[in-house]
Amino acid sequence: MNIKEITIENFRSYYGSTSIKFKDGLILFIGNNGDGKTTFFEALEWLFDTSKPNMDTRLISEKRIAEMSDFDIDTLKVSMSFEHYGKKVVEKSFSFQKKPNKVIVTSNFQSKGFYDDGVQRTQIHGGDLLDRCFEASIRKYCLFKGEKNLNVFNDPAALKYLIDTFSNIRQFDPYYTGDYDKPGFTDFAEDQSRKVYERAMKVDKQNSQQEIELSSKIDYLRKKLSETQQRLKSNSVNAAEYSKKLSDIETSKEASTLLRDINDRLKALNEKKADREKLIKEDYTIKLLDDMWILCGFLSTFEDFQKKIAAVSKQKRKMEDEFQKQIGKAEAIKELAKGIIPLPPYIPDAKTMEEMLTDEFCKVCGREAKKGSSAYEFMVNKLSELIKSQQPIEEDDKKILFLNNYIDELNKQSINLEHNKQKFIDLMNTIKEEIEYNEARKSEVKEIQKSIDKAEDDKRKLLAQNDSLSEEQLMNAYQNISNWWKGKAEAEKNIQILEKDEKEIEAQLAEVQSKYDTLGEKSSANIYRKIHSALEKIQNAFKYAKEKNTMDFLLLLEEKSNQYLDKLNVDGFTGIIRIIEDKNEKNLKIRLLDKNNTYVASPNQALETTMYMSVLFAVSELTTIKRENDYPLIFDAPTSSLAPQKEGDFFNVISDIKKQCIIFTKSFLNDSDNLIQDKIDKLNCTIYRMEKQRPFVKDDLSTIQTVITPIKK
Numbered sequence: 001m002n003i004k005e006i007t008i009e010n011f012r013s014y015y016g017s018t019s020i021k022f023k024d025g026l027i028l029f030i031g032n033n034g035d036g037k038t039t040f041f042e043a044l045e046w047l048f049d050t051s052k053p054n055m056d057t058r059l060i061s062e063k064r065i066a067e068m069s070d071f072d073i074d075t076l077k078v079s080m081s082f083e084h085y086g087k088k089v090v091e092k093s094f095s096f097q098k099k100p101n102k103v104i105v106t107s108n109f110q111s112k113g114f115y116d117d118g119v120q121r122t123q124i125h126g127g128d129l130l131d132r133c134f135e136a137s138i139r140k141y142c143l144f145k146g147e148k149n150l151n152v153f154n155d156p157a158a159l160k161y162l163i164d165t166f167s168n169i170r171q172f173d174p175y176y177t178g179d180y181d182k183p184g185f186t187d188f189a190e191d192q193s194r195k196v197y198e199r200a201m202k203v204d205k206q207n208s209q210q211e212i213e214l215s216s217k218i219d220y221l222r223k224k225l226s227e228t229q230q231r232l233k234s235n236s237v238n239a240a241e242y243s244k245k246l247s248d249i250e251t252s253k254e255a256s257t258l259l260r261d262i263n264d265r266l267k268a269l270n271e272k273k274a275d276r277e278k279l280i281k282e283d284y285t286i287k288l289l290d291d292m293w294i295l296c297g298f299l300s301t302f303e304d305f306q307k308k309i310a311a312v313s314k315q316k317r318k319m320e321d322e323f324q325k326q327i328g329k330a331e332a333i334k335e336l337a338k339g340i341i342p343l344p345p346y347i348p349d350a351k352t353m354e355e356m357l358t359d360e361f362c363k364v365c366g367r368e369a370k371k372g373s374s375a376y377e378f379m380v381n382k383l384s385e386l387i388k389s390q391q392p393i394e395e396d397d398k399k400i401l402f403l404n405n406y407i408d409e410l411n412k413q414s415i416n417l418e419h420n421k422q423k424f425i426d427l428m429n430t431i432k433e434e435i436e437y438n439e440a441r442k443s444e445v446k447e448i449q450k451s452i453d454k455a456e457d458d459k460r461k462l463l464a465q466n467d468s469l470s471e472e473q474l475m476n477a478y479q480n481i482s483n484w485w486k487g488k489a490e491a492e493k494n495i496q497i498l499e500k501d502e503k504e505i506e507a508q509l510a511e512v513q514s515k516y517d518t519l520g521e522k523s524s525a526n527i528y529r530k531i532h533s534a535l536e537k538i539q540n541a542f543k544y545a546k547e548k549n550t551m552d553f554l555l556l557l558e559e560k561s562n563q564y565l566d567k568l569n570v571d572g573f574t575g576i577i578r579i580i581e582d583k584n585e586k587n588l589k590i591r592l593l594d595k596n597n598t599y600v601a602s603p604n605q606a607l608e609t610t611m612y613m614s615v616l617f618a619v620s621e622l623t624t625i626k627r628e629n630d631y632p633l634i635f636d637a638p639t640s641s642l643a644p645q646k647e648g649d650f651f652n653v654i655s656d657i658k659k660q661c662i663i664f665t666k667s668f669l670n671d672s673d674n675l676i677q678d679k680i681d682k683l684n685c686t687i688y689r690m691e692k693q694r695p696f697v698k699d700d701l702s703t704i705q706t707v708i709t710p711i712k713k
Contacts (some may be wrong), residue, residue: 001084001631002660009077009093010061011046012039013692015705022662023686025656029664029708031690032673036706037664040690041145041636046209047078048139050127055094055106064552065438066702068098084133089114090126138631141619145636153564169549176542180713186539194534207519214516219310221509228505235491242488257677266455273448279432302424315413316402322452323401453699554579554588560618561611567653568610575600577611590615609639620659632660639665655685664690679713687712 003022008014013036013593046054057183060076065609073520079091095108113129114121134142163169183191201211257547348356349610351442356362357379362369369375520529561577592611604609620633638646647667654661668676680687689709 001082001660003080003082004087004633005046005081006327007077007079008040008043010064010074011043011059011076011078011706012036012061013063013706014039015063017063018706018708020688020708024659025658026651026683027660027662028651028668028670028683028685028687029662029690030666030675030687030711031664032666032669035690035692036708037637037666037690038145039144039706041634041664043078044080044634045145046088047080047145048130048134048143050111050130050136053094053109053111055096055109056107057096057104060096060104060106061705062701063703063705065096065102065104065375070098070100073097082133086116086118087549088116088129088133090130092126100419116296134631134703139622141623142631143615143634144616144638146638147639156242163553164549165335169546169553170550172542175538176546178543178546182543186535188428189535190539192530195244197520197528197532200528201520201523203524204525205522210519211516214361214512214519217512218509218516221512225502225505225509228498228502232495232502234565235494239488239491239495241492242484245586262455262458266452268450269452269455273445273452275335276441276448279440280445282438303306308625309407309410309413312407320401350386353379353386357383389596450699457699457701494628550581554581557615557618557622561614562620564614564617565611568650569607573607575603575607576612577614580613611636617659630659632662634662637665637666638663638669648682651683651685655683677710683712685712686710 001026005019005021007019009017009019011148028039029040045657046059064074073095075093075095076092077091081087090111090113092111094106094110096104096106099105099177110127113126114126115124115129116122174184177188178187195213195264198215201207201215204211312686352363356364356369357376360368360370361378362375362379367375369379398467517529519535520526558577558579560575561579563599565574565577573592578591578593579590580591590611592603592607594600616633620631623631639650651667654663668679675689687710689711691709693705696705
């Protein structure tokens, strides 16, 4: 099988129709992350999946959907033309319609195949044609996404498929299987001849007692051996099942881990967003009155009020001062009019005045002041004024200009406003700070939402790339892992014990059987013994031949794998590939040893990658030899762990291998996303450049379109 052309139409980033011509040998598709490499690979996976119709809307080009009007209909299609005993074509497609509110409805799934029979072009079901030309069992050894999936022997069915397909083991199945439930001819002949032999022994009366004892032991040991073998088989099945479950987890480990990380990130981002949103307090209307924010708008009015009150208060004080001066001036004039400057009321004091009145004599001027005289009346009036001056002054007696305190009260309010003015200034700052704080939190929420949208987009892409597993399956991938490890370990422990018991029982049975056969030599059943012995030897011969054929195939696979390993590791440590059959798990394991048979437990990623790829190339070569037909190898980013020089050597070696090999890689690009031309010039292969069409919006899928340009044909 040789791919000639692939056309992708409206499949994710492949907007419209994109057709690529393919040649023999190495074909490189070079593109950076997000340029459509994996999407191209997944389009092929979708085409090659003949197990079920898949019309997932996530496969449809977002750009095509964005430009469609409501009720428009278009088609998603992937087709491949190839050579396989003539020209053939397979294509898969489905229709999609855009309904109102951006609802997408899919329909009309089709899988078509076309081939030329020499007379006309004939159409058949595409899946049937693909399975006929490119068997599903072979496809699993041809498509590989990333480095993690290169070890094909993670699949427990790999051993049986490889041996059945590439060795001559199937020709033994009619004669020997070693399976009691599905016996071959030699299994059946050995069993029937043994039963006839044992019946003949039982009817021979010559050694009846010994026969009864020995046959009883043989029956007991056979029953015990059968039970042990059944338990061994059951534990082997359990170990294989647990290994498969663990292997399935391992293959989905990266996706499961990424999904867990994304969901954890989404949870943290949503919690952070909720926390930031709680901090936003935009109840400004309530605070206008409750927190007196409204007063901040009247600050200029307060200042005008203070100026006016200050002027009125000043004028009041001035008027009061003038008024008091006028009162004082009038009193002074009144006294001066008498030509006398009176003594203060408290001179002489009250006691002296009372004494002078009693003595009727003025001790100030030294003259008599008889009662009834004017001098006496003067002293009486003087004492009365003194006593009056020492009494509280009645309000009515005060001479005041302003009868009310309105101006004073206004002045007090003005003073209070002055004291509170800073509070209003601080309140304005508080309002400003709170608004700025809210705006900052809203900005943070906006940025967090962008991160949430990015994580959600990453999640959609991840689930789209792993559509064989649901989100729940990925999230629960490790839920039972501890139980599976425990079950696997327990089954393997039981296998070791049971294998030891099996050998011991077989040895005991062989010893008793030898005694039984010695007894049979001297009986009339000897002829049946000889027949059974001959058929048993024939069965063992087939068993040995079958095991040897399997071993020869594994040795050939090792030899071919090591040849490729040497080519892919020019100047570095390679080790030796050993392909070991794990009889417990009924599977093959790839191991790397040095020449002293020391197990290389942790080879570096580059060496491990080339080791697995060497086995794949060996399997592919054996496929070509056995099937007399070649099949392409298709890899998505298989060399991401290789150093630049190592990667260059790898591609140089691959380009010299006479085999169609399609590789999607971001190698040969510098940090500026430009091609490293001098390295490309050294390659002898077909090269295509994959890029996102400019311009595009980095966070808008509907602007993303992959374009493919031939660089080297």
